[in-house]
Amino acid sequence: xxxxxxPVLKQLVYGKPLVYFDNGATTQKPMQVIDxxxxxxxxMNSNIHRGVHFLSEQSSELYENARRTIQDFIHADLSQEVIxxxxxxxxxxxxxxxFGERYVQEGDEVIVSxxxxxxxxxxxxxxxxxxxxxLKVIPFNETGELDMDAYRNLFSxxxxxxxxxxxxxxxxxxxxxxxxIQIAHAHGVPVLVxxxxxxxxxxxxxxxxxxxxxxxxGHKIYGPTGIGVLYGKxxxxxxxxxxxxxxxxxxxxxxxxxxxxxLPFKFEAGTTNYIGAIGLASAVDYIRTTGFDGIxxxxxxxxxxxxxxxxSIPGLTIYGTSRHRIxxxxxxxxxxxxxxxxxxxxxxxxxxxxxxxxxxxVMDHFDVDGTVRASLAMYNTxxxxxxxxxxxxxxxxxxx
Amino acid sequence: MTLNEVQEKIIExxxxxxxWMDKYNYIIExxxxxxxxxxxxxxxxxxxxxxxxxxxxxAEFVExxxxxxxxxxxxxxxxxxxxxxxxxxxxxxxxxxxxxxYFIDRIGLKQNLSPTRSNGLLSMVKQMxxxxxxxxxxxxxKTE
Numbered sequence: 171x172x173x174x175x176x177p178v179l180k181q182l183v184y185g186k187p188l189v190y191f192d193n194g195a196t197t198q199k200p201m202q203v204i205d206x207x208x209x210x211x212x213x214m215n216s217n218i219h220r221g222v223h224f225l226s227e228q229s230s231e232l233y234e235n236a237r238r239t240i241q242d243f244i245h246a247d248l249s250q251e252v253i254x255x256x257x258x259x260x261x262x263x264x265x266x267x268x269f270g271e272r273y274v275q276e277g278d279e280v281i282v283s284x285x286x287x288x289x290x291x292x293x294x295x296x297x298x299x300x301x302x303x304x305l306k307v308i309p310f311n312e313t314g315e316l317d318m319d320a321y322r323n324l325f326s327x328x329x330x331x332x333x334x335x336x337x338x339x340x341x342x343x344x345x346x347x348x349x350x351i352q353i354a355h356a357h358g359v360p361v362l363v364x365x366x367x368x369x370x371x372x373x374x375x376x377x378x379x380x381x382x383x384x385x386x387x388g389h390k391i392y393g394p395t396g397i398g399v400l401y402g403k404x405x406x407x408x409x410x411x412x413x414x415x416x417x418x419x420x421x422x423x424x425x426x427x428x429x430x431x432x433l434p435f436k437f438e439a440g441t442t443n444y445i446g447a448i449g450l451a452s453a454v455d456y457i458r459t460t461g462f463d464g465i466x467x468x469x470x471x472x473x474x475x476x477x478x479x480x481x482s483i484p485g486l487t488i489y490g491t492s493r494h495r496i497x498x499x500x501x502x503x504x505x506x507x508x509x510x511x512x513x514x515x516x517x518x519x520x521x522x523x524x525x526x527x528x529x530x531x532v533m534d535h536f537d538v539d540g541t542v543r544a545s546l547a548m549y550n551t552x553x554x555x556x557x558x559x560x561x562x563x564x565x566x567x568x569x570x
Numbered sequence: 571m572t573l574n575e576v577q578e579k580i581i582e583x584x585x586x587x588x589x590w591m592d593k594y595n596y597i598i599e600x601x602x603x604x605x606x607x608x609x610x611x612x613x614x615x616x617x618x619x620x621x622x623x624x625x626x627x628x629a630e631f632v633e634x635x636x637x638x639x640x641x642x643x644x645x646x647x648x649x650x651x652x653x654x655x656x657x658x659x660x661x662x663x664x665x666x667x668x669x670x671x672y673f674i675d676r677i678g679l680k681q682n683l684s685p686t687r688s689n690g691l692l693s694m695v696k697q698m699x700x701x702x703x704x705x706x707x708x709x710x711x712k713t714e
Contacts, residue, residue: 184590506645507643507644509644509646509647510644510646510647512622513594513646517591524622525622539624539643540622564591568594568598569645
């Protein structure tokens with residue numbers, strides 16, 4: 171059983187077995203990833219792409235292997251289309267800046283959706299502010315699905331890019347990204363997909379999706395923090411300027427003019443988080459060794475069970491009821507404040523997230539201040555869902 | 571009762587609970603003891619915004635003492651607010667400024683007042699001290 175591979179999950183919290191349902195925020199790490207990071211620090215640490223010595227060559231090779239592992243996992247055409255960043259937020263900020271510099275002018279438009287994480291709103295707002303461009307927003311309906319007709323009508327001659335979540339971190343909705351991309355491409359507009367909540371749950375094939383950019387964080391897919399991926403079609407990555415200058419990203423530095431290194435190094439200024447990248451590759455290896463198909467089937471089954479159990483609790487309202495969803499459930503219980511529910515669940519050993527989940531527009535849509543969010547991962551079990559639902563019943567009683 | 575006597579009283583009340591849920595049940599009960607907050611005082615100026623829960627705090631200066639009233643949208647926060655009011659309201663500015671709020675730690679609720687818990691409670695305590703400082707300055711001005 172894979173649960174055994176995750177040391178964190180074995181502990182007691184306040185004397186109770188930990189039920190970790192905050193996987194949307196971050197996931198736990200299997201021993202295999204921890205071992206890889208330890209081995210890097212104990213035996214192989216050396217800066218990459220710099221030295222001629224044994225250790226440096228070894229870590230450089232592992233780092234470039236990690237890039238190929240990611241390339242393979244997301245089915246990218248070329249390994250240089252995989253850029254290592256600090257995380258999904260870092261990746262989006264990089265594209266918002268670089269793409270904006272190259273292509274966005276006063277009066278241009280950027281399309282995002284109402285269900286985006288703040289990380290896929292604010293970087294675009296900052297860029298639009300700088301360029302005097304406008305942000306256009308795709309609304310979602312009461313079930314938490316995007317209004318595709320409204321989306322089609324948002325395009326104009328001024329539309330420069332679409333930035334959209336693959337899966338909503340609050341509603342759990344799986345967006346029809348392939349269709350979204352086709353529509354945008356019909357207008358000649360590129361699309362960035364925020365895969366922070368998708369990469370660990372569904373197959374991602376960037377060539378099949380035909381997305382122009384795809385971003386995700388390592389720590390949400392059982393890898394370390396501080397590492398993430400920016401996939402970009404090479405035709406864009408060649409065209410847009412680097413967003414950070416420094417070592418390793420240059421070809422030739424003269425005070426008169428500096429020329430930049432090739433892809434992917436043009437976008438990897440300074441010493442990268444190579445230990446994080448190698449750790450992330452190890453997490454991807456772990457998933458593939460375990461069997462991603464099997465993981466997805468298990469998660470699907472667990473999600474259906476959790477949904478059915480949650481729906482049977484009187485007084486519980488789920489926000490986001492699309493059929494196309496993963497095991498992320500935002501809800502309110504009998505009008506109980508999410509903070510109150512979260513505090514009491516915590517004392518029962520159950521970890522959930524409470525608040526706005528970095529999606530204030532989603533809260534505004536439903537006219538609530540916040541929700542409780544339970545987000546499941548491959549190591550969660552039906553027994554844990556039962557403990558969680560019993561916990562919710564207990565919370566309800568305490569406030570009745 | 572002095573400020574510290576109230577703290578001791580609260581610590582004693584909590585000492586009978588060894589289970590977390592009993593403790594929180596009691597906090598929920600305490601939230602009901604909080605004097606009703608005048609809705610008209612739920613102003614933007616009185617609002618202390620945490621990202622998890624909101625607290626409203628109103629202060630008045632009556633005969634040399636600071637009288638606090640407060641409210642919260644979350645019940646557990648409200649219960650803790652109720653204790654802070656018990657300890658700090660109706661005290662002189664000097665007492666509030668000098669107060670060492672050790673009871674929070676002793677009853678095991680330290681995490682509720684840590685900077686990482688953005689429930690507004692830590693800011694509320696800060697705000698209470700600021701009121702004390704402001705009223706003291708006003709008082710000194712008058713006597714000068």
